[in-house]
Amino acid sequence: MSRVRTIxxxxxxxxVRSRLxxxxxxxxxxxxxxxxxxxxGQAARMAADRATAQAASNSAFANQPDRHPHRMVHYGTYxxxxxxxxxxxxxxxxxxxxSLIFLEGHRQxxxxxxxxxxxxxxxxxxxxxxxxxxxVLVPLLLVxxxxxxxxGERQSGLTTLQLSHGASLRDLIAGKALALGAVAGxxxxxxLGALGWAAAQAPADAGIALMMALAALLWLGLWVLAITLVSxxxxxxxxxxxxxxxxxxxxxxxxxxxxAGxxxxxxxLPTKAETDLVIHDELRRMGDSHNxxxxxxxxFKAGLLRRYNVALVxxxxxxxxxxxxxxxxxxxSLLFARHAADTAAIQMRQxxxxxLIGLASPAIGFxxxxxxxAGTDLAGHIAFLDAAEAHRYRLIQSLNGLHTWQxxxxxxxxxxxxxxxxxxxxxxxxxxxxxxxFAHAGPSVAARMAGMLPxxxxxxxxxxxxxxxxxxxxxxxxx
Amino acid sequence: MIAALMREWRLLAGPARAGLAVLAxxxxxxxxxxxxxxxxxxxxxxxxxxLEARETAAIAGFAKGxxxxxxxxxxxxVWRAPGDLAFLAPARGDAVxxxxxxxxxxxEGQINDNEAANPExxxxxxxxxxxxxxxxxxxxxxxLLHDLWSGEREAGRLAALDSLPWARRRLWLPRAAIRCxxxxxxxxxxxxxxGVIEGTAAERLALxxxxxxxxxxxxxxxxxxxxxxxxxxxxxxxxxxGLWFAITLVIPAAAHLAINAAVPLPDAAAIARENxxxxxxxxxxxxxxxxxxxxxxYPAYAAQAQTGVAFTWKWYFxxxxxxxxxxxxxxxxxxAGIARREAQAQALGWLLPPIKVAQALQGLAGSDVxxxxxxxxxxxxxxxxxxxxxxxxxxxxxxxTPADVAAAPVWGQ
Numbered sequence: 001m002s003r004v005r006t007i008x009x010x011x012x013x014x015x016v017r018s019r020l021x022x023x024x025x026x027x028x029x030x031x032x033x034x035x036x037x038x039x040x041g042q043a044a045r046m047a048a049d050r051a052t053a054q055a056a057s058n059s060a061f062a063n064q065p066d067r068h069p070h071r072m073v074h075y076g077t078y079x080x081x082x083x084x085x086x087x088x089x090x091x092x093x094x095x096x097x098x099s100l101i102f103l104e105g106h107r108q109x110x111x112x113x114x115x116x117x118x119x120x121x122x123x124x125x126x127x128x129x130x131x132x133x134x135x136v137l138v139p140l141l142l143v144x145x146x147x148x149x150x151x152g153e154r155q156s157g158l159t160t161l162q163l164s165h166g167a168s169l170r171d172l173i174a175g176k177a178l179a180l181g182a183v184a185g186x187x188x189x190x191x192l193g194a195l196g197w198a199a200a201q202a203p204a205d206a207g208i209a210l211m212m213a214l215a216a217l218l219w220l221g222l223w224v225l226a227i228t229l230v231s232x233x234x235x236x237x238x239x240x241x242x243x244x245x246x247x248x249x250x251x252x253x254x255x256x257x258x259x260a261g262x263x264x265x266x267x268x269l270p271t272k273a274e275t276d277l278v279i280h281d282e283l284r285r286m287g288d289s290h291n292x293x294x295x296x297x298x299x300f301k302a303g304l305l306r307r308y309n310v311a312l313v314x315x316x317x318x319x320x321x322x323x324x325x326x327x328x329x330x331x332x333s334l335l336f337a338r339h340a341a342d343t344a345a346i347q348m349r350q351x352x353x354x355x356l357i358g359l360a361s362p363a364i365g366f367x368x369x370x371x372x373x374a375g376t377d378l379a380g381h382i383a384f385l386d387a388a389e390a391h392r393y394r395l396i397q398s399l400n401g402l403h404t405w406q407x408x409x410x411x412x413x414x415x416x417x418x419x420x421x422x423x424x425x426x427x428x429x430x431x432x433x434x435x436x437x438f439a440h441a442g443p444s445v446a447a448r449m450a451g452m453l454p455x456x457x458x459x460x461x462x463x464x465x466x467x468x469x470x471x472x473x474x475x476x477x478x479x
Numbered sequence: 480m481i482a483a484l485m486r487e488w489r490l491l492a493g494p495a496r497a498g499l500a501v502l503a504x505x506x507x508x509x510x511x512x513x514x515x516x517x518x519x520x521x522x523x524x525x526x527x528x529x530l531e532a533r534e535t536a537a538i539a540g541f542a543k544g545x546x547x548x549x550x551x552x553x554x555x556x557v558w559r560a561p562g563d564l565a566f567l568a569p570a571r572g573d574a575v576x577x578x579x580x581x582x583x584x585x586x587e588g589q590i591n592d593n594e595a596a597n598p599e600x601x602x603x604x605x606x607x608x609x610x611x612x613x614x615x616x617x618x619x620x621x622x623l624l625h626d627l628w629s630g631e632r633e634a635g636r637l638a639a640l641d642s643l644p645w646a647r648r649r650l651w652l653p654r655a656a657i658r659c660x661x662x663x664x665x666x667x668x669x670x671x672x673x674g675v676i677e678g679t680a681a682e683r684l685a686l687x688x689x690x691x692x693x694x695x696x697x698x699x700x701x702x703x704x705x706x707x708x709x710x711x712x713x714x715x716x717x718x719x720x721g722l723w724f725a726i727t728l729v730i731p732a733a734a735h736l737a738i739n740a741a742v743p744l745p746d747a748a749a750i751a752r753e754n755x756x757x758x759x760x761x762x763x764x765x766x767x768x769x770x771x772x773x774x775x776x777y778p779a780y781a782a783q784a785q786t787g788v789a790f791t792w793k794w795y796f797x798x799x800x801x802x803x804x805x806x807x808x809x810x811x812x813x814x815a816g817i818a819r820r821e822a823q824a825q826a827l828g829w830l831l832p833p834i835k836v837a838q839a840l841q842g843l844a845g846s847d848v849x850x851x852x853x854x855x856x857x858x859x860x861x862x863x864x865x866x867x868x869x870x871x872x873x874x875x876x877x878x879x880t881p882a883d884v885a886a887a888p889v890w891g892q
Contacts, residue, residue: 031729038736052746060752065763075759080748093598096574100748102588110592113747116574116601117593118817120738121838122584122605125731131733140724144717152713159694214640220736237713238630245720251616254505255608261512264571270737271523271554272595273580277530280537290541347597354599369601416790457653467875 003167007175011149012182021145021183028141028187032133036194037130043088043198050080050099056435066426068326068415069402076104077395079388079438084375086209089195090131092376095123101385103392103438105329105399107371108336110272111385130191131370134216135363136252138187139223143244146180146224151232151240170474177228177470184220192216208445211452212373218459219366225466232473257360262357263350269343279335286335289328300327314409321412322404326397333393344382351378355454362455362462363403369455375442379451387440395435402431483653491657495623502611502619510673513566517677520571524558524578531556531580535884543877547664547792550869554580557861557890559854561887562845563679564687567670568609570846573603582868585802585885586862587754587810591747591856592744607847608670609840613833614727616666617698621719623658624702626712633712659699665692679787687843694836698723720822726831738823744816750809759806761798773797776804783874793873821848864888 015021050253057078081099098111107319116123126132150173153159192213199209211465227244270278287296304316304323314322351368358364371377403412406427414421443451491707535553542548558578561569571577576594604610628651631637640646667688674684701722705715770784786794828835841847868887872879 093602095599096601098593112591114574120732120820122735122824128732128736239711241716256603257606260600261606264600271578273527273578280534343595350597419788
């Protein structure tokens with residue numbers, strides 16, 4: 001073991017003496033420092049903006065004047081996707097998923113906003129966050145630093161010399177890997193520092209931040225092993241470099257994009273416009289509130305009259321119009337929920353296909369694990385959409401309840417033509433302040449941890465494979 | 480010259496030929512995916528238009544000619560029809576919808592709607608022809624050209640080869656030319672095939688081909704400049720890969736951060752809230768005040784703007800329009816800010832030719848930020864036309880006949 005350490009120390013001295021390696025490492029450290037600082041600043045600003053917007057929306061709702069409750073159904077409210085503290089480390093899908101939804105009656109609105117729609121086209125080249133540095137930049141730096149470490153010495157005859165002095169090839173390879181691992185550790189420091197800083201802001205996330213750090217180190221460990229392996233196996237330093245750069249381009253750049261293209265084609269998503277139209281059509285067949293002879297609403301009315309044993313809706317102990325609104329909302333929301341679940345299911349199938357393709361390219365597994373940990377993955381976005389829809393339904397039905405029980409039917413019926421009835425149909429503003437505001441904490445720590453497992457498993461499989469290949473390289477040449 | 484090129488082709492090593500074949504394959508796959516995407520987008524648009532016609536027929540059943548009912552319930556499909564080069568960098572599945580539906584209610588609450596896209600797929604980026612041209616073509620070119628001289632030096636043949644008469648013209652030029660030419664061919668043949676399938680206008684296809692050649696030309700010059708320096712082939716490869724990496728990944732990502740920090744935008748959530756407040760305040764304001772403000776915008780309706788105590792649709796649509804009017808300046812300054820961000824990114828492209836090529840390809844494909852902004856501007860103009868088509872019925876009180884319903888402005892016409 002001490003021989004391995006000696007070899008590693010010697011290799012590290014060589015790294016330090018190599019101008020290319022030192023300059024590249026210095027540039028990378030600077031870049032990831034910039035990414036860490038701006039990432040933290042940007043995420044904090046965005047999180048604060050969203051919290052402010054949510055508070056403004058909540059207080060606007062609570063402070064509306066006396067009104068007819070159905071007016072509040074249309075006035076609606078907003079839900080903003082909160083940004084967790086670890087988003088500073090990995091913003092994940094945040095830029096591409098709308099962060100704001102307008103919640104109102106009768107409609108399930110699309111999300112709006114999102115950095116991708118308010119940035120220049122450069123956003124397609126990638127976002128310089130600490131996670132991006134670890135996933136994309138650090139591996140290539142390690143390639144540049146380490147490609148020649150074994151094969152270069154073999155080409156110059158040094159390896160034979162070292163072996164003749166009693167070092168085993170195995171020690172040699174282990175020492176080189178250890179040295180490159182040390183470089184990886186240094187290169188990862190600013191990004192991991194950013195993660196630590198983010199976790200310090202939210203101690204509840206410390207455990208999952210640690211898991212994310214381990215995932216990052218595992219990912220870089222894969223590169224250390226792969227680079228050592230290629231350097232030990234390659235015929236020349238040049239071919240080692242070409243093979244590694246090509247491998248990096250395929251694993252980090254090419255396959256994730258190609259996988260996304262394949263997933264989009266394999267499980268096509270309907271457009272929001274088409275889904276809305278299909279919902280309208282299905283709704284008409286379930287119960288058409290515009291049709292006075294619609295069987296569903298006729299049965300609904302007959303059922304109420306029978307239950308309360310009255311002949312006319314005017315004799316019901318509550319406002320029939322409110323009850324009708326609540327029934328209409330129930331029907332539309334059933335369809336909204338079904339179609340939203342269909343859309344989410346297609347998106348998750350796309351996600352699972354990416355994960356499967358990730359067996360061939362662990363960059364996908366690492367990205368998915370990191371986003372899941374930060375709570376900025378697809379599942380986190382879907383959880384937000386579900387929470388927003390649940391809130392919308394609860395709020396609208398609560399307002400429909402007020403419409404049913406607090407607004408007199410006679411005033412309600414006459415409000416559009418009689419100013420006195422209009423005034424009587426308004427209810428106290430105190431009811432608005434009593435509505436529970438939207439609150440969504442994001443996915444739980446347990447769910448995020450579970451979301452990290454598939455990606456971690458893929459990386460562990462790769463690590464085992466690479467270690468096995470490296471051991472063979474260490475023994476094969478010795479025999 | 481031909482003989483020299485043929486000789487260099489025969490001398491091309493197996494891995495180099497394999498690399499060229501893989502590049503041609505990837506470019507073909509990218510074009511095929513692009514074509515499939517474009518076809519799906521067109522089908523999406525056609526389906527929405529057909530479903531919308533059925534929806535409008537259903538509305539006609541209960542609206543009974545009331546322009547207010549039509550105005551409230553009827554949606555009008557709008558879309559971004561993929562052009563003849565959209566397959567280079569298709570936009571299907573983007574956050575910006577390729578097809579959406581708008582009503583003549585306040586537009587501000589509709590125009591920013593996102594597509595129900597999978598954000599994880601957008602995050603990964605697209606595997607399209609623009610990507611192959613920007614990232615993969617140059618990488619292969621670097622692999623083929625970086626050791627043009629150092630490879631021979633390391634094999635011990637350089638001095639002998641250089642001492643040949645006319646070595647530059649008879650040896651190095653054909654060698655570099657065949658390698659650049661083959662990379663170009665691997666990209667241009669799939670591009671041409673895509674163009675033929677799409678029936679692309681010849682001059683636009685030529686423009687796209689010129690962009691591909693410009694990218695290859697840039698990287699060939701850079702690579703040959705580095706290859707000429709006397710250094711180990713591995714060092715040259717590392718320097719070139721580092722340059723490629725900086726130009727295609729690091730600098731754009733860093734510039735994106737810098738540009739967004741340098742050009743702040745008005746808060747979109749606040750604009751949305753203000754629009755809603757303005758629209759809903761309409762319910763509580765005296766009708767005469769709302770109508771007076773509307774008439775200031777549309778004096779032609781001054782004689783028809785009187786209202787009674789009862790609800791009337793013209794008043795409802797008047798305060799919808801006033802809601803948009805109230806945030807028009809903020810909304811325009813937001814779009815202007817986005818345009819300024821894009822202008823700075825385009826300026827960066829003039830410094831880094833590969834970035835400019837990618838931007839220009841996206842421009843030709845109609846999937847760049849300029850196209851998004853143009854779509855929004857078209858959408859605002861169309862929304863105005865729709866509103867103004869309905870106002871005479873809303874204010875004049877004449878019912879909309881089926882012919883009037885059918886004659887409403889159609890997107891893109």
